[in-house]
Amino acid sequence: MSSRAKREPLPGPEVATCRTILSDAALDAFYRQAFQPLVRRATWKHHLSKDDARDIVQDAFVVAIPRIDLAANPRAWLIQVVDHLAMNHQRKAFRRAKLAERWNLGSDRSRTDVRIGKGEDL
């Protein structure tokens, strides 16, 4: 951890750069603060379950963190990543459902069963 990060108080919502986020404490604070609202966005805007939304947001953090310092508004950047991932997720789910319907996999199949039919992504 850099000495600069030690001297500075923990960042709040105004977390602005990758460098700030990278300190362990700052990372933790930002994660805690941002995670739940982003999960809510993925849930209610994109009609996802909370579990799917949680996965999407976790993925979004992984995608966004290396590039977040390039964005003028890191929160806006994160929201965009969540929206994109959620839309992709929905598109794939829709495609899987269509394929499942075509192959008569039935609605009682488990999600894992449907995932087997994910060959269209390969």
Next chain:
Amino acid sequence: MSSPLVCRAVIEKWVSATHGRDVPVGCSVDEAMKLAAELVERVKSEHFGGRFEWEPNLVDALLATCRTLRLARSEGGRNLKLATRLYEAVERLSWPGDIFDERELVLATLSFAAWTESRQAGRFELMRRFERRCEKHVSHQKTVPDLLALPVEDWSPPMRANVDPSTLLAKSLKLGQLRNVSPQLVARETPAFRELVLSEAGKSLSGEESNWMASQAAIVQSGALRQLGNLREARRWLTVAAETFGHQLGFRVLKVEAEYTSLALFFDSGAFRLALDKIPNLLRDAREGAMETEAIKIRYLEACLLKALDSPLAMGRYRELLHLSKIREDPFFVGLCLVNIADLSASDGHLGFAMRCLAEAGPILESAGVPWGMAHLHAVIGEVLRDQGHLGEAIEAYRLSLQTYLDRRFSYRSAYLRILLSESLIAAGREEEAVAELIAALPVIERESLAREGLAAISLLREALARRKADPEAVRALRSHLGRTGTGSEL
């Protein structure tokens, strides 16, 4: 961009820091929907105090309530009172740690719900209020792309697919507001917006909502083209607007707005008497629908028609308008009324009173932020000064007005101003400058389909200009023709 090695290190660090962490994600969707049902019952109850107490699952419950309202509407439910109460309670709510502008998102969504409800209930003044609120809350969301500022044609496919109904409504309002300020920009952007709301990308809207917004966009486009002097296209867009009119009560306000624009086009093409005859019916429709904002505009158009017909009733109509309390909400109309009263007073010889009215109108029009309002003011100041014999000052005022029109590319009006200016320049013995102004105006005048007398005036003028000497008679004839066709109209 960070190097791949740094990226990898960052991601590894992130994954290890968050692995196995149990960060709360709030209640499940089913639980939130149950909470929403309870919340709705509470808000509907007579004992509801208009406030929510903050609790951890409140945001989920509010977002679920927004979904419930949307679902209820698609099933034909009517919930204007509920949407209004919810909006007011959320507005009072203090929202801790709101780093993603969720409060603004909820308020924008509730405004949209209340906008649809009030429109469908025929409560058009309330509808206007929620329209403005929706625009405010959308523009306050700093963590999403600013789609209100970004032209629709530049929206990326994900932006189009992801756009909220509230953002579409805010954009629709924004385009309507800009029609008087930057008609060029609106005329470029509005067709793309209309296509968007009617396309797959506008699927977040119901069929009725997307038809309404498409009609509204076509009326806005017609208004913008009118400002730019393209009357033929403006008329065509009114026909386009009618294609998506529905039979529901909520469309009534649009039908009045379209009819108003149609009468304003009659005004522009000089059919004053025809337009005036249609005013009473239109005013009755607006009053029956309690459309106060529209009624003010119609009454203002009526006053302008009377003025154009040299009716002695015109002055009284402008004065009556100034006494209406509703007009105070729109400083632009107040300023325009004062300018017209000044114009009429000056032609009756009451120059001192005219100048006082103009002095009062100046700051009002400036605060309204519509540039051509100031251009109109300067043109009338020019006329008053010219009538007083202050030719030098009149020329300056005309030039100010002309510059504003030129900056905004109001080519038709700038041509009219050049004619006015050249008259004063000729009177001041500055023939060379007058000739230059007239030469600059001719292409615009010729481009528009002028009536026979207008063309006759142009040919006279052309001949005079060929001898490098402007003919005052030809200039006067041309101005009189353009004045009759309403080129200098300020509606």
